Amino acid sequence: MPASIGVNLRVTGHCSQGGRKYMEDLFSVAYQQTEDERDLEYAFFGIYDGHGGSEAAAFAKEHLMDSIVKQRQFWSDNDEDVLKAIRNGYMLTHLDMWKELEKWPKTVTGLPSTAGTTASVAFIRRGKIYIGHVGDSAIVLGYQKDGCEEWAAKPLTSDHKPESAPEIERIQRCGGKVVSKAGVPRVVWNRPRLGHKGPIKKNTPMDEIPFLAVARSLGDLWSYNPQNDEFIVSPDPDVGVLTIDPSKFR
Numbered sequence: 001m002p003a004s005i006g007v008n009l010r011v012t013g014h015c016s017q018g019g020r021k022y023m024e025d026l027f028s029v030a031y032q033q034t035e036d037e038r039d040l041e042y043a044f045f046g047i048y049d050g051h052g053g054s055e056a057a058a059f060a061k062e063h064l065m066d067s068i069v070k071q072r073q074f075w076s077d078n079d080e081d082v083l084k085a086i087r088n089g090y091m092l093t094h095l096d097m098w099k100e101l102e103k104w105p106k107t108v109t110g111l112p113s114t115a116g117t118t119a120s121v122a123f124i125r126r127g128k129i130y131i132g133h134v135g136d137s138a139i140v141l142g143y144q145k146d147g148c149e150e151w152a153a154k155p156l157t158s159d160h161k162p163e164s165a166p167e168i169e170r171i172q173r174c175g176g177k178v179v180s181k182a183g184v185p186r187v188v189w190n191r192p193r194l195g196h197k198g199p200i201k202k203n204t205p206m207d208e209i210p211f212l213a214v215a216r217s218l219g220d221l222w223s224y225n226p227q228n229d230e231f232i233v234s235p236d237p238d239v240g241v242l243t244i245d246p247s248k249f250r
Contacts (some may be wrong), residue, residue: 026057030044044124046121127243186212191208
């Protein structure tokens with residue numbers, strides 16, 4: 001598929017449910033044609049690994065790309081503007097989930113949904129790859145070195161795990177904790193004690209539940225800390241850009 005995006009593309013996608021009862025993982029592929037329909041403005045790829053239900057992953061799949069490309073800065077020739085548009089699109093998508101929360105299934109104890117999702121996206125545009133990323137769904141660029149039949153791997157993202165030093169520092173700064181459960185570090189959910197009814201107040205009894213094994217995501221609205229207006233599980237993405245070298249990445 002030759003295009004002004006700077007590369008030829010052949011796309012394959014696959015999801016595996018594994019041993020889980022429900023499929024919570026999704027991916028999306030999209031292309032935007034130029035006005036004369038002779039070329040492509042961009043190609044988009046997204047992966048969403050849901051947890052606590054499929055609702056957040058489905059919402060991100062439906063809305064994240066549009067939230068990004070509707071930003072005026074996305075269409076800029078300046079890389080920093082494009083990356084800012086990606087970051088803004090993530091934040092808007094995350095905050096829009098508040099409006100949907102009441103529609104999502106409650107937990108078995110009757111609390112609001114704990115659905116969340118990783119979200120790793122790549123736009124290929126004008127010979128560059130623009131990346132946005134929260135969670136631990138990796139984006140890896142594969143390429144063949146000169147004279148070699150084997151492929152080499154270039155990671156384009158770093159996993160947001162609760163045990164990493166920068167994430168521990170950020171989580172603690174936001175008023176959160178990281179506690180290991182069965183050897184896996186998890187972000188703690190300050191959950192209202194079972195049996196509590198009514199609004200949550202400062203004197204509401206809370207239980208500390210080691211809960212989530214990723215430090216950033218979209219959704220996971222349970223992690224909001226009203227005392228400092230921060231999400232302990234952050235929706236703020238890492239963003240980056242890579243220029244495609246046609247002689248190397250082919």
